Amino acid sequence: MKRTGIFFLYLIGERLSDFPEELEGILNRDNISFYEAYYELTSTPEELLLSVHTPRVIEGVKRTPYYETALYSTGGTVQAGERIWRDEIDNAFVFTGTGDHHAGRDYFGGGCHFNGAGLAIENLRRQFGARRFAVLDTDSHHGDGTRDIFGHDADVLHVCFCSMNHDDGTNVDIAIPYSTSDEEYLSTLEAEFTPRIVDFKPEIIFWEFGYDATSGDYGSKGLSVDCHPGIANIVKKSAEKVCQGRMVAILCGGSRRDIARYCIPRIINCLSE
Secondary structure (H helix, E strand, O other): OOOEEEEEEEOOOOOHHOHHHHHHOOOOOOOOOEEOOOEEOOOOOOHHHHHHOOHHHHHHHOOOOOHHHHHHHHHHHHHHHHHHHHOHHHHEEEEOOOOOOOOOEEEEEEEEEEOOHHHHHHHHHHHHOOOOOOEOOOOOOOHHHHHHHOOOOOEEEEEEOOOOOOOOOOOEEEEEOOOOOHHHHHHHHHHOOOHHHHOOOOEEEEEEEEOEEEEEEEEOOOOOOHHHHHHHHHHHHHHHHHHHOEEEEOOOOOOOHHHHHHHHHHHHHHOOO
């Protein structure tokens, strides 16, 4: 079994309104740790925000209704990385109230305010001296914010499954056509992600998980609800090969409650088995 941390806040909106109740039967397991906002889960300090985002972005987010939610959303990702690094847990799933991958150094939008993966990576560098990282993005849309932050960083491998093809070594985009089957998607993931991870040898993997590519959601690529636990299984196995199983799944895109209700418990089961 793996020791899995679940990082949760209650300011999360309609799509996740079935949680944490939907995790009944998971939360009482000995290998599951549950961290709630305002209790174990803390917000992201401004000093860390300034290491990734410009003052203009921070002031802009402060003027939105989502500032506190964004602080705790990214705080969950930062804390997940810390607890994994301290060997308190092996991997983590982070519930977010605002997104992640569209927030760049000097801009935000698309439902994303601060970049949790970027902040967690910078925190691991500062606090623990970690050096090499990988970010996998399986949201339907391009992770432009994460690419903006790490596009010139040779110690971060960013692999994004989206709508374009690009490869300069550490910045990789894989075009996923519409009407893609689960088998095609998972086969492409195995072929394009796993070998790169083995070669790059990151010390931890951050998975920006969006379920909006599911058939019937707003970024549909035709995937079924069962594809996402399949992705989780591939990412988990890759992490076990190269970085002692260290990985953090960060919830990004997706809007439908029924898809979240189906996928998320199954992903957490996969991480914790």
